[in-house]
Amino acid sequence: MDTPSPLGDLAGLAFRKMNGLGNDFVIIDLRAHRGMKVTEEAARYLGDRAGPYGCDQIITIEERAGEPFMGIWNADGSAVGACGNATRCVGQILMDESGEDAVAFMTPSGPISAERVGTNRVVVDMGEPRLKWEEIPLAEETQDTRFVDIKLGPIDKPVLWGPSAVNMGNPHCIFFVEDADAQALDRFGPMIENHPMFPERANVSVAQVKSKYEIRLRVWERGAGITQACGTAACAALVAAHRRRLTARKASVVLDGGTLAIEWRESDNHVMMAGPVAFEYDGILE
Numbered sequence: 001m002d003t004p005s006p007l008g009d010l011a012g013l014a015f016r017k018m019n020g021l022g023n024d025f026v027i028i029d030l031r032a033h034r035g036m037k038v039t040e041e042a043a044r045y046l047g048d049r050a051g052p053y054g055c056d057q058i059i060t061i062e063e064r065a066g067e068p069f070m071g072i073w074n075a076d077g078s079a080v081g082a083c084g085n086a087t088r089c090v091g092q093i094l095m096d097e098s099g100e101d102a103v104a105f106m107t108p109s110g111p112i113s114a115e116r117v118g119t120n121r122v123v124v125d126m127g128e129p130r131l132k133w134e135e136i137p138l139a140e141e142t143q144d145t146r147f148v149d150i151k152l153g154p155i156d157k158p159v160l161w162g163p164s165a166v167n168m169g170n171p172h173c174i175f176f177v178e179d180a181d182a183q184a185l186d187r188f189g190p191m192i193e194n195h196p197m198f199p200e201r202a203n204v205s206v207a208q209v210k211s212k213y214e215i216r217l218r219v220w221e222r223g224a225g226i227t228q229a230c231g232t233a234a235c236a237a238l239v240a241a242h243r244r245r246l247t248a249r250k251a252s253v254v255l256d257g258g259t260l261a262i263e264w265r266e267s268d269n270h271v272m273m274a275g276p277v278a279f280e281y282d283g284i285l286e
Ligand SMILES: N[C@@H](CCC[C@H](N)C(=O)O)C(=O)O
Pocket: 023, 056, 057, 074, 080, 081, 082, 083, 084, 085, 086, 170, 171, 203, 221, 222, 223, 224, 227, 229, 230, 231, 232, 233
């Protein structure tokens, strides 16, 4: 007897592989396949780098209430609210389809609008950052999410402490450090991701402020580990850095996979993210 595919009824559907600064996605268009779903098992199978696919996130394009909707799963199978880099990819797919240079669509954390600003370059309005402790969410009420009560290392001599917390549709914890490349993010990333302060876990970044206009950022993503780039983390880092008076409202965020231009607009409190989109290949799920 054949063993059932972990893909379930997704087997046989077309997918597209894309990435934003090396943060890569299997994107499945479910608009013509109402009722089909990405299960946790299917997401884990598609995300597994040792398997036939392998990616950081699994993305769906669906239709809900007559509007395009983007669904997001991490490689560990968890469903999430936001993904900055994938938002640019989905924006580009929808704009190519319509022939327009702007598009609006829905995500689990709210509406998004995207605009084409060059060949394979898209700017996305990521909405307003959420900064209250209960919006991150944190497990404990803190007066100020700019400096959360978390310490790493020996109690009397912590190596990292007082990160900022920002929610960009998903929870982020940002440590400001002198040298981002010298941090053992692979070791403490999973500990902070699962720290009791973060009841919904967290994406963990180390941010080095190079100047008022540049941040070097490395990211341990919740449910995916270290990735080449994380768009929402770049937005969260700029917001956190500006709240600590370390940068201007607009800065370049340099990730392992390349650079994003981030602006936290004063006029409407929205965070804008501009960056590239890359097509890899099309295939059939089997
Ligand atoms: N890579 C993404 C973020 C994906 C979700 C994240 N790992 C989470 O669990 O919140 C981005 O570009 O923002």
